[in-house]
Amino acid sequence: MIDNNIILPEPTLRRLPWYLAYVDILRASGIETVSSTQISKALSVDSSQIAKDLSFLNIKGKTRIGYEVDALCDALSQFLGFKEVHNAFIIGVGSLGAALIHDTGLANYGLHIVAGFDTNPDIIGTTICNVPIYHIDDLQDYQRRLNASIGILAVPADQAQDAADTMAAAGLKAIWNFTPYRIKVTEGIVMANTSIYAHLALIYNRLSATT
Amino acid sequence: MIDNNIILPEPTLRRLPWYLAYVDILRASGIETVSSTQISKALSVDSSQIAKDLSFLNIKGKTRIGYEVDALCDALSQFLGFKEVHNAFIIGVGSLGAALIHDTGLANYGLHIVAGFDTNPDIIGTTICNVPIYHIDDLQDYQRRLNASIGILAVPADQAQDAADTMAAAGLKAIWNFTPYRIKVTEGIVMANTSIYAHLALIYNRLSATT
Numbered sequence: 001m002i003d004n005n006i007i008l009p010e011p012t013l014r015r016l017p018w019y020l021a022y023v024d025i026l027r028a029s030g031i032e033t034v035s036s037t038q039i040s041k042a043l044s045v046d047s048s049q050i051a052k053d054l055s056f057l058n059i060k061g062k063t064r065i066g067y068e069v070d071a072l073c074d075a076l077s078q079f080l081g082f083k084e085v086h087n088a089f090i091i092g093v094g095s096l097g098a099a100l101i102h103d104t105g106l107a108n109y110g111l112h113i114v115a116g117f118d119t120n121p122d123i124i125g126t127t128i129c130n131v132p133i134y135h136i137d138d139l140q141d142y143q144r145r146l147n148a149s150i151g152i153l154a155v156p157a158d159q160a161q162d163a164a165d166t167m168a169a170a171g172l173k174a175i176w177n178f179t180p181y182r183i184k185v186t187e188g189i190v191m192a193n194t195s196i197y198a199h200l201a202l203i204y205n206r207l208s209a210t211t
Numbered sequence: 212m213i214d215n216n217i218i219l220p221e222p223t224l225r226r227l228p229w230y231l232a233y234v235d236i237l238r239a240s241g242i243e244t245v246s247s248t249q250i251s252k253a254l255s256v257d258s259s260q261i262a263k264d265l266s267f268l269n270i271k272g273k274t275r276i277g278y279e280v281d282a283l284c285d286a287l288s289q290f291l292g293f294k295e296v297h298n299a300f301i302i303g304v305g306s307l308g309a310a311l312i313h314d315t316g317l318a319n320y321g322l323h324i325v326a327g328f329d330t331n332p333d334i335i336g337t338t339i340c341n342v343p344i345y346h347i348d349d350l351q352d353y354q355r356r357l358n359a360s361i362g363i364l365a366v367p368a369d370q371a372q373d374a375a376d377t378m379a380a381a382g383l384k385a386i387w388n389f390t391p392y393r394i395k396v397t398e399g400i401v402m403a404n405t406s407i408y409a410h411l412a413l414i415y416n417r418l419s420a421t422t
Contacts (some may be wrong), residue, residue, distance in 0.1 A: 007420045014409045019369040021391040028369060043393045081415030084391045101316035107304040109411050114309075151416060157232040158239060166246045168351060174414045174419070180232040182254045190417040192410045197228045197293075200320050202221065204292030206401040209218045210384070 012053045019044050019050065020076040025105065026069050035066030082110045087148040091163050093118040093133050094153030096178055100147075100152060101128045114146050136163070140170040150174045150193040217307050223264045224291075230261065230286040237280045241270040293321045298359040300383065301420050303366030304329040304344050307389055311363060312339045325357050347374070361385045362381030368392040 008016075022042055026034055036054070040047035045074050054067070059075040061067045077083050090097045093116040100106070101113055116126060116133040134142055151172040155163045160181035167175055174190035175185055180197045219227075233253055237245055243250055247265070251258035265278070270286045272278045288294050301308045304327040310319070312324055327344040329335060334344050345353055362383040366374045371392035385401035388394055389409045 005420050006416075008416050011412065013416060014406060014414045017391045017408045017412055018393040021393070024354065025369040025392075034330060036315045039238065042410065043311050044395065080412040081419065084415070086415065086418075095316040099310040101304065101309035103307050106407075106411075109408050111411060150414060160232075165253075173271075174325075174418055176410065178412060181236075182227045182229040182232075182256075182290055184255065188421065190414055190421065192414050194319075194405065194410050195225060195228065195408060196405060197291075197320050198225045199387065199405050200317075200322060201228055201291040201293075202224045203361060203401055203403050204295070204297065205217075205224060205322065207218050207297075207385055210399065 005125070006056065008056060012056065015045060015049070015053055015079055016076060017106070018045070018074065019053070020080065020082075023067075023069050023072050023076065027073050032069055033066050034069055034072065036061065037192065038066070038182070054169065084110050086110050086150055087114050087146060088150040088152055088176075089143070089146075089148045090116040090131075090152045090154060090168075091118075091136065091139075091167060092153065092159070093123055094156070095153065098128055100154060103130050104129060104188070106178045111150070112161070113152070114148060115140075115142055123176035135178060136166065139166060142165050143170045143172065146170060153177045153179055153183070155179060213224040217267065219267060223267065226256060226260070226264055227287060227291055230264070231291065231293075231338045232285065234278075234280050234283050234287065235347060238284050243280055244277050245280050245283065247272065249277070253385070268411070278343075293319070295321050295359060296323045297321050297359040297361055298325050298357060299363055299380075300322050300325065300350070300354070300357075301342075301365060302347065302350070303364065303370070304331070304334055304339065305365065305367070308363070308365035309339055311365060311389070312342050315340060322370045324363070326353055326417075347377065350377060353382045354383065357384060361387060363387045363389065364394070365389045 009200060030046055036047040036050040039050050051060055057075045057079050057185060088111055090100055090113055117136045117139050118133055119136050122137050126133050151167040153163060153175055157179050160179040161183050164175055164183040168189050177193045185191050247261040249260040250261050262357060268286045268290050298321055301311060301324055324342055325340055328347045328350050329344055330347050335346050337344050351363040362378040363373055364386055368390050371390040372394050375386055375396060379397060379400050386396060388404045396402050
């Protein structure tokens, strides 16, 4: 359980998983303590920033010793919600949606994909990596039974807004948008955009500018 | 070919794909012109911002009419580099790497994954969606032959820095980092982070704060 109701700043939420990845590696190497100075050097983040970010957690470093690696791993992982199970639906099981179902590693971060939804008769009734695919018209029914909180949006861009509206109407509380379309949601729905195509555009632009 | 060597601001590169997704939908509906005011309403972006973003392109809107949808689609798609073919390698063909290979939709955005690299003997010598998987030790050899510019990093976090160093040494010009580890690269290497886990943390945090 995430033991807080604090809305954390986005930059903090971006950095905390870096710290977790780093201290996880230390733990695997048998290292028992780590200072914010060490984390700072490894990740090129200002050490006062690290101390500030970690102050959101219920964990205290010791003067001249730092943090216990074990406790810090557990605290970060729990604080970030990675130890809970969050039921999720995938809306749109084309190339990208199917790929996300294939990424079983997401389960290590608490994301439990329980069903996919599509309109393609060729895949409805099948399973991908044991995840059943249903018709989008049955979303509300399955939402009542499975009580997913997160809907992962992976439909073609021209269907993104309609699908998002359907998801909100079915009672999903969060939409994780993988489409390039900027969808609008009603207040109270949590939104996160993973802009794969924007990142590609960034890479292409920087490559063309350097050559 | 991207006909500029301008380093675009990241926020502009984030918004341009939204405009493209939107005008693509208009084109598919047979709509011939669009004003920045219309785009502004649809995407909730300030219309002066849109005009400013689009001023980077070699395209002019007409007073009281706006932009030709066809021309704007083509200009955006070309400007963003989506019409070129960019050869890419995937380093780390576990769950996430394999999933990215499965997402054949990336090819529509100019990303051509030509090979995957791993150390797992069970998958070396196999193909996934026609993409051959080689041993990571052969990266430099294949780089000489295939001349990929982009390396997609999808190894476990504890191998991320080593793999990134290997990629840079092999001559890859850009690293697209999907791991939660904050890698360091030498100057001149283009870096983009797609922080899937940070987005998950954001969703979990916002969900816990609203309930």
